[in-house]
Amino acid sequence: xxxxxxxxxxxxxxxxxxxxxxxxxxxxxxxxxxxxxxxxxxxxxxxxxxxxxxxxxxxxxxxxxxxxxxxxxxxxxxxxxxxxxxxxxxxxxxxxxxxxxxxxxxxxxxxxxxxxxxxxxxxxxxxxxxxxxxxxxxxxxxxxxxxxxxxxxxxxxxxxxxxxxxxxxxxxxxxxxxxxxxxxxxxxxxxxxxxxxxxxxxxxxxxxxxxxxxxxxxxxxxxxxxxxxxxxxxxxxxxxxxxxxxxxxxxxxxxxxxxxxxxxxxxxxxxxxxxxxxxxxxxxxxxxxxxxxxxxxx
Amino acid sequence: xxxxxxxxxxxxxxxxxxxxxxxxxxxxxxxxxxxxxxxxxxxxxxxxxxxxxxxxxxxxxxxxxxxxxxxxxxxxxxxxxxxxxxxxxxxxxxxxxxxxxxxxxxxxxxxxxxxxxxxxxxxxxxxxxxxxxxxxxxxxxxxxxxxxxxxxxxxxxxxxxxxxxxxxxxxxxxxxxxxxxxxxxxxxxxxxxxxxxxxxxxxxxxxxxxxxxxxxxxxxxxxxxxxxxxxxxxxxxxxxxxxxxxxxxxxxxxxxxxxxxxxxxxxxxxxxxxxxxxxxxxxxxxxxxxxxxxxxxxxxxxxxxxxxxxxxxxxxxxxxxxxxxxxxxxxxxxxxxxxx
Numbered sequence: 001x002x003x004x005x006x007x008x009x010x011x012x013x014x015x016x017x018x019x020x021x022x023x024x025x026x027x028x029x030x031x032x033x034x035x036x037x038x039x040x041x042x043x044x045x046x047x048x049x050x051x052x053x054x055x056x057x058x059x060x061x062x063x064x065x066x067x068x069x070x071x072x073x074x075x076x077x078x079x080x081x082x083x084x085x086x087x088x089x090x091x092x093x094x095x096x097x098x099x100x101x102x103x104x105x106x107x108x109x110x111x112x113x114x115x116x117x118x119x120x121x122x123x124x125x126x127x128x129x130x131x132x133x134x135x136x137x138x139x140x141x142x143x144x145x146x147x148x149x150x151x152x153x154x155x156x157x158x159x160x161x162x163x164x165x166x167x168x169x170x171x172x173x174x175x176x177x178x179x180x181x182x183x184x185x186x187x188x189x190x191x192x193x194x195x196x197x198x199x200x201x202x203x204x205x206x207x208x209x210x211x212x213x214x215x216x217x218x219x220x221x222x223x224x225x226x227x228x229x230x231x232x233x234x235x236x237x238x239x240x241x242x243x244x245x246x247x248x249x250x251x252x253x254x255x256x257x258x259x260x261x262x263x264x265x266x267x268x269x270x271x272x273x274x275x276x277x278x279x280x281x282x283x284x285x286x287x288x289x290x291x292x293x294x295x296x297x298x
Numbered sequence: 299x300x301x302x303x304x305x306x307x308x309x310x311x312x313x314x315x316x317x318x319x320x321x322x323x324x325x326x327x328x329x330x331x332x333x334x335x336x337x338x339x340x341x342x343x344x345x346x347x348x349x350x351x352x353x354x355x356x357x358x359x360x361x362x363x364x365x366x367x368x369x370x371x372x373x374x375x376x377x378x379x380x381x382x383x384x385x386x387x388x389x390x391x392x393x394x395x396x397x398x399x400x401x402x403x404x405x406x407x408x409x410x411x412x413x414x415x416x417x418x419x420x421x422x423x424x425x426x427x428x429x430x431x432x433x434x435x436x437x438x439x440x441x442x443x444x445x446x447x448x449x450x451x452x453x454x455x456x457x458x459x460x461x462x463x464x465x466x467x468x469x470x471x472x473x474x475x476x477x478x479x480x481x482x483x484x485x486x487x488x489x490x491x492x493x494x495x496x497x498x499x500x501x502x503x504x505x506x507x508x509x510x511x512x513x514x515x516x517x518x519x520x521x522x523x524x525x526x527x528x529x530x531x532x533x534x535x536x537x538x539x540x541x542x543x544x545x546x547x548x549x550x551x552x553x554x555x556x557x558x559x560x561x562x563x564x565x566x567x568x569x570x571x572x573x574x575x576x577x578x579x580x581x582x583x584x585x586x587x588x589x590x591x592x593x594x595x596x597x598x599x600x601x602x603x604x605x606x607x608x609x610x611x612x613x614x615x616x617x618x619x620x621x622x623x624x625x626x627x628x629x630x631x632x633x634x635x636x637x638x
Contacts, residue, residue: 188381188383190379190381190383191383191384191385191386193348193350193370193377193379193383194377194379194383194384194385194444195385195396196349196350196369196370196371197348197349197350197370197371197373197375197376197377197397198371198376198396198397198400198444198448199371199372199397199400199401200371200396200400201371201400204400208396209385212387213386213387215387
């Protein structure tokens with residue numbers, strides 16, 4: 001009995017030792033994660049309960065910032081723009097990324113070139129691309145010259161946000177392609193061979209075999225795309241000069257947050273905007289996980 | 299059902315021949331096994347028939363139709379893969395029904411055929427499960443079901459038993475044979491396991507380095523191997539192949555071959571080959587024992603009744619009847635004198 005108890009104790013201490021070694025290995029990345037992610041997150045939650053200026057706490061407001069946000073029409077406009085942007089950009093990014101991935105996954109001559117070419121916009125700085133796009137989409141720009149109009153795409157409220165959508169769909173398509181390409185290459189070849197022998201033509205193979213088997217890829221790309229879209233900022237900032245114009249048509253949640261924090265020096269209020277955005281992203285990610293999990297089980 | 303013909307079929311991969319000048323006529327309803335070691339071209343030959351690889355030369359016919367340029371989906375063959383290649387996101391029912399839906403078979407008929415196949419393979423209770431919820435043996439049955447439900451002209455099977463454990467392999471081997479006899483569908487079966495080939499095939503095609511070495515019934519291959527490779531590959535334990543002078547079987551330009559079960563302990567028949575060898579290891583098999591011997595530095599194996607008392611280190615005399623002796627040309631490795 002005594003021997004058994006001793007053996008159990010030694011197994012227990014061995015496990016603790018193993019666990020400690022494991023924690024030692026992840027200590028540094030974990031520490032940086034806690035310092036640079038969890039601490040700012042917690043701090044944002046904290047200051048959102050205050051009127052917070054450049055020198056720190058001014059006044060305790062409790063939920064006042066959140067109540068003000070509920071009545072803030074410009075915030076509502078920013079939220080609406082961001083959601084509209086997300087609703088259009090996410091499916092388009094996914095569809096374009098998947099299409100490009102399927103194309104460059106074929107045994108085509110020069111496919112390495114096409115993979116690099118399609119990925120290239122993702123490597124370029126979005127600020128630089130947006131600056132170039134400002135010229136191309138100007139009233140006397142290349143696009144108008146090609147289609148024979150004189151529309152100032154970024155300067156009209158009816159087309160400004162849509163132009164940013166188009167720009168972003170194009171620039172991120174390479175990254176989405178890369179994610180989908182990895183997912184496509186994880187599908188075993190023999191499943192396709194079985195489908196071919198089973199009489200499936202290419203279109204049917206795509207919809208019945210490839211598309212459902214890409215489910216983990218859809219989830220990953222979907223989550224990344226939703227998060228990226230809800231955080232859209234730089235293109236809107238550059239196009240509108242930071243004002244979210246014309247007529248607030250390019251005002252997004254993060255741009256609004258930036259303006260509140262940097263221009264109006266309302267850190268507490270801006271933090272409350274950040275918390276709402278965090279809750280939105282978190283909720284949508286959980287919903288996506290549930291939906292894909294249910295599809296998996298079905 | 300249809301006959302299948304390979305006419306002078308070759309396949310090159312970047313200039314390397316995987317299959318060379320393969321001529322093979324497979325009769326309607328016949329069960330033929332392509333057997334050989336890894337890289338011998340057997341799977342390539344099967345995949346060319348399925349349409350998964352293009353032929354470099356020659357032509358393949360299913361029935362009267364040349365299928366070289368016909369897409370896999372239009373060849374009307376069904377294939378069972380080594381990995382089973384089931385559709386992981388579909389239930390067993392949908393795995394079986396997928397091919398029929400592609401052929402636009404009416405829904406009621408699909409249902410009837412799927413249920414019949416499930417019944418034949420005794421997997422009615424599995425019909426709503428997905429592949430990941432099945433054991434290896436069950437997946438194998440689904441893969442077979444997917445093939446039979448199509449009622450194709452030919453079944454192509456690429457090492458379908460390789461992923462099963464030994465017991466299940468023997469059981470499934472018998473099931474496949476029963477199924478093929480019941481359906482009478484032309485079957486081309488690829489394996490590297492000569493026991494599988496011997497027990498299943500109406501005829502066996504032995505391949506090596508992309509070349510057909512010999513085509514014949516299991517008995518023909520066993521009793522009349524055409525060359526040293528077939529002699530050594532077919533039969534378990536393998537045929538003893540030794541320089542002929544070592545056992546007084548012939549000149550130095552010959553290789554003598556004799557099967558372990560044709561060796562007897564002692565002087566035996568007066569006109570037999572008689573030679574001494576040292577016992578190295580004895581493996582007890584129940585009915586028989588397998589004696590690993592050495593003559594000079596040449597290893598030999600004898601399959602003897604358990605009654606023969608042999609121990610490690612014994613020097614003993616063994617006899618092989620002359621009519622069981624195979625002689626091969628040492629240079630060409632082709633048979634010059636066949637066994638009885």
